[in-house]
Each structure stands twice: as structure tokens, then as C-alpha cells.
Amino acid sequence: MLDVSHLKKTYGKKQAIEDVTFSVKAGSCFGLLGPNGAGKSTTMKILTGIIKSDGGSAKLLGKDVSKNKNVVSKNIGYVPQEITLYDQLSAYDNLVFFGEMYGVRGNELKRRIDEVLADTGLTERAKDAIKTFSGGMKRRINIACALLHRPKLLILDEPTVGIDPQSRNRIFEMIRALNRAGITIIYSTHYMEEVEALCDEIAIIDNGNVMAQGPLGGLLERYGQKAIYVEAGGVIEIPDLPHVVKMRKEGSGWVVETNQVQAVMQNLIKLAAEQHWDVKQLEIVRPSLESVFLSVTGTALRD
Numbered sequence: 001m002l003d004v005s006h007l008k009k010t011y012g013k014k015q016a017i018e019d020v021t022f023s024v025k026a027g028s029c030f031g032l033l034g035p036n037g038a039g040k041s042t043t044m045k046i047l048t049g050i051i052k053s054d055g056g057s058a059k060l061l062g063k064d065v066s067k068n069k070n071v072v073s074k075n076i077g078y079v080p081q082e083i084t085l086y087d088q089l090s091a092y093d094n095l096v097f098f099g100e101m102y103g104v105r106g107n108e109l110k111r112r113i114d115e116v117l118a119d120t121g122l123t124e125r126a127k128d129a130i131k132t133f134s135g136g137m138k139r140r141i142n143i144a145c146a147l148l149h150r151p152k153l154l155i156l157d158e159p160t161v162g163i164d165p166q167s168r169n170r171i172f173e174m175i176r177a178l179n180r181a182g183i184t185i186i187y188s189t190h191y192m193e194e195v196e197a198l199c200d201e202i203a204i205i206d207n208g209n210v211m212a213q214g215p216l217g218g219l220l221e222r223y224g225q226k227a228i229y230v231e232a233g234g235v236i237e238i239p240d241l242p243h244v245v246k247m248r249k250e251g252s253g254w255v256v257e258t259n260q261v262q263a264v265m266q267n268l269i270k271l272a273a274e275q276h277w278d279v280k281q282l283e284i285v286r287p288s289l290e291s292v293f294l295s296v297t298g299t300a301l302r303d
């Protein structure tokens, strides 16, 4: 559905993005994960035609987004990071305004407003002014505004920043339902747990470069650090073992990092028998997205 290839953008002397390459399949919920300042918003603004890139290309349904404004406006719904609603107007009137901006009119607009209000769970509040809404409700209406023209691709730029966990869950439910209904999603965030909870495909962006892309499982398999957790009564220290990358104390046990899980597991079992450990837990730890991020960027995900 979307192919982004070697995008670049410089603001004055600041290179905001250097080499952004990724592709999004139709029907996917695609996560763009990176710390603040990584270049997520810049990338999304290029995809939606708000700013122009200095190089590279982005093709939506085979058409270059910088040369085909109609393809962008017809097929993309964009939810910017900042809430863009008129505070004094009601939710309904905001939806009329944004719907008309997207070219939806008359009875079709009325029908769509009723549908998106139902999708957001805010039908009862339609006539109330936005200024009376909570942060989470404003976010939901902001998303609704981008859905009125039935886009095939919905792009959300950090839609949960500054809202409480309950509102965040409602937004997640909404995004999952939209994705189930066939809308392709691009979801930008600096929260790992959000992409883990929502996305089937992830691109990791850092310092203006996409460092890796793939399904979560594939990234974990390829870049995640495998480990074994061992907890045993009376064990003060585990001796050096072959194939161990790192060992650290965690809780009442040890995390033994290795790329040779089977060999190390066998050695630990042997050691436990020889030294009569009172084993409470001995298990393979699933690699975390955090270790993938560390492995592909060389740094922990900064906030």
C-alpha cells in the first residue's frame, strides 16, 4: 500500500531525517517506534504532503505522494500530534468542518458523522462544546475527524501522549476495530508497550534513520537477546559458563544472556545437579523489544 524509500529532510542545518525506508502492507497495523526527535513527525508530514522531502520517494498505491495530492487526500486520514479542534464549537460542528474540508457533503456527511460518533462512543456528547471534553475525548474526536472521508490509510502521530491509561485503552480499542474493518494503520509512538500491544509490523527509527523493520516476532528472533532465568536457593554466584554473553542479578535470581540457549541450559541443569541447588525456577526468557531496540540502535530507548 505504501512504499517509502530513502526519504531525507533537512531544516536549515538540522538533518531531521537522513534515510527513512519502509513499506506498509494493506491491512497492517504498522508501528513507527522511535524516541523524541527521531524523525517520526517529519516522516508523517511528508507522507501527508504537509512538507516536501529533500530526497527519496514515498509511493501510496503506486503514486508518488508529492505529485499526486488527490491520491493523498482521498486515501489518507491524518491525526496530528497536536489536537486540532475548535474549542468553542460542538463536537458535531467540528466534524462538519473537517468533513467538508475532506470534501464530504450533505447527507453522506450527516451519515458519516453519526457513524464516527458511534465508533468513538461519543454520540451522547455530540452537541457539547469541545472545551468541556476531557483530553481523551478530544483525542477520540480528533481521530474521528480524520475518518469522515473513509480513508484506506489512517496515520496517527503519538495519539496517546498526555492522556490517562483508561482513555488510552479506549483509543486502542478504537484503532483495533478500525484495523479489523480493513483500514491500514500507521501508528507512531515512543512507547514500546504500545507497538507490542497494537502492531503487527514495526519499523525502528533513530536519529533520522530506519534501523530495522519487520513483524514483532521476526525482530525479536533476529535481534532480541535470548536469556535464561534461574532462581535457586543457596546459590550465591553462577560460575562462568561457555556461550554466556552477560549475567546479571534480577529479583531473587539470575538472568543469563546467551545466543546458545540449549547449550547453556544443559550446563545449568548439570551444575544444579552437581552442586545440589534447590531450583525454584529455570526457564527461557522471551527476548524483549527493548533488547531489539538496544541491539539495532546501540542505545536504550530514551524518553
Ligand SMILES: Nc1ncnc2c1ncn2[C@@H]1O[C@H](COP(=O)(O)OP(=O)(O)OP(=O)(O)O)[C@@H](O)[C@H]1O
Pocket (backbone or CB within 6 Å): 011, 012, 014, 015, 016, 017, 034, 035, 036, 037, 038, 039, 040, 041, 042, 043, 158
Ligand atoms: N520545523 C523545524 N525546524 C527545525 N528543526 C525541526 C523542525 N521540525 C523538527 N525539527 C527537528 O528535526 C528532528 C526530528 O523531529 P521530529 O518532530 O520529526 O521527531 P519526532 O520523532 O516526531 O519526535 P517528537 O515526538 O519529539 O515530535 C528533531 O531534532 C527536531 O528538533
